[in-house]
Amino acid sequence: MKVLMINKFLHPNGGSETYIFKLGGYLKTQGHEVQYFGMDHESRCVGNAANAYTTPMDFHGGSRRSKLAYPIKTIYSKEARVQLRKVLDDFQPDVCHINNFNYQLTPSIILEIVKWKRETAKECRIIYTAHDYQLVCPNHMCNIPGTGENCERCLGGHFVHCMKNRCIHGSLVRSVIGMMEGTFWKWKKVYRHIDRIICCSHFLKTKLDRNPILAERTVALHNFIDKTESKEVEKQDYVLYFGRFSKEKGIETLIEACKELPDIPFVFAGTGPLEHEIRDVSNIENKGFQSGEPLEKLIREARFSVYPSEWYENCPFSVMESQVYGTPVLGADIGGIPELIQTGKTGELFESGNAAKLKSQIRKLWENPELTQQYSLNCNDIHFDRIEEYTDKLIKIYQGLSV
DSSP states (O other): OEEEEEOSOOSSOSHHHHHHHHHHHHHHHTTOEEEEESBOOTTOOOOOTTOOOBOOOOTTSSOHHHHHHHHHHTTOOHHHHHHHHHHHHHHOOSEEEEOSOTTTTOTHHHHHHHHHHHHHTOOOEEEEEESSSTTTOTTSSSEETTTTEEOOTTTTSOTHHHHHTTTTTTOHHHHHHHHHHHHHHHHHTGGGGOSEEEESSHHHHHHHTTSHHHHTTEEEOOOOOOOOOOOOOOOOSOEEEEEEOSGGGTHHHHHHHHHTOTTSOEEEEEEOTTGGGTTTOTTEEEOOSOOHHHHHHHHHHSSEEEEOOOSOOOSOHHHHHHHHTTOOEEEESSTTGGGTOOBTTTEEEEOTTOHHHHHHHHHHHHTOHHHHHHHHHHGGGOOOOOHHHHHHHHHHHHTTOOO
16 A cells, blocks of 8 residues: 655654654555655655655744745645645555645645546545644634633634634734635635544544534544553652643643642653743752653653643643553543543543642542552553554555444
8 A cells, every 4th residue: 555644844843743754664564655745854854756845834934035925825835736746646645644734735735636636536545634623723722822721712613713812823913824724725625525534532533523524534543652661660759740841731730739739749851931930849850851761760650640731632642651651640631631541540630720629639649659559550451552553443544444
């Protein structure tokens, strides 16, 4: 099977890139042909035989002249269609697996795939993995930046709210462009051409299903997680938070709870805009950004970890990773987080944004080491799809079968 992975970034940049690199690599080991299409970049690490890519677009930099053209290019990209057609003609894919594409590649690439299929009579399925809420929310997070408010006003296709609330980087101009982009492609009904939409949580599926065109095409499939070795470790006396230090991650609420639990030691591992608020809290030790073995050690040895997010998280890898490493999770009851924690078995939930509830739950778990020890043992039985199992399901989706 020939699979064309489409993503605006073809260099390490975030979760969607990790997803396409690992997935594409594994598909190749199974005998499938995989090529990639997206923007060119000096750090691009995958590509296609036609050597066809779009010009990089940097919304936070670039020349004044290039920025003047962005409003049009972020809605419709003739260049993306032209370059993609070169790859389609050369590679002749059986599947076009689209990931993040809005604003840089634009939904116009879907029109080009449809046109190519019609002109060549080629059978090619269009699959889309939704890593966020982009198809129904112009700022892709279903929240109003700077307010802490989760928002669903645009989910029914009323994108004017993006402009009213300045939802994209707090900028009126960018928010107007986001509104125009969403409205234009809603009018074109472009997403009806997608054969299947893979949602990484049931929660995300419910939000996309608010659009009747999308609802006919969605399927929930949690992300895969890397294999890990089972290790015997001695738990240490600390509660762990690892991730970004930002408002939507609930870091302010967690810091408030930490201050009221001075006898409980916390270890934070990460970085972000609210890092300065951690410095003066005596019972928080900030290890900074961690990865690889040092991060694994921190996770494995923690009594339990806390994931206090306050936005509509989909399938946070941190929650999965913690349990796979034998550490129970106290997670916020928001978005897709409850789908990943077996409450009363591998962790517990608390009301998102409620510092008093969070404090109470932390105290309960801290003062019951037998309970957290049992939760840790239960984590040995938890199962998340490995890439092999995920790919088996994905191939069925590629083939138009049910999973």
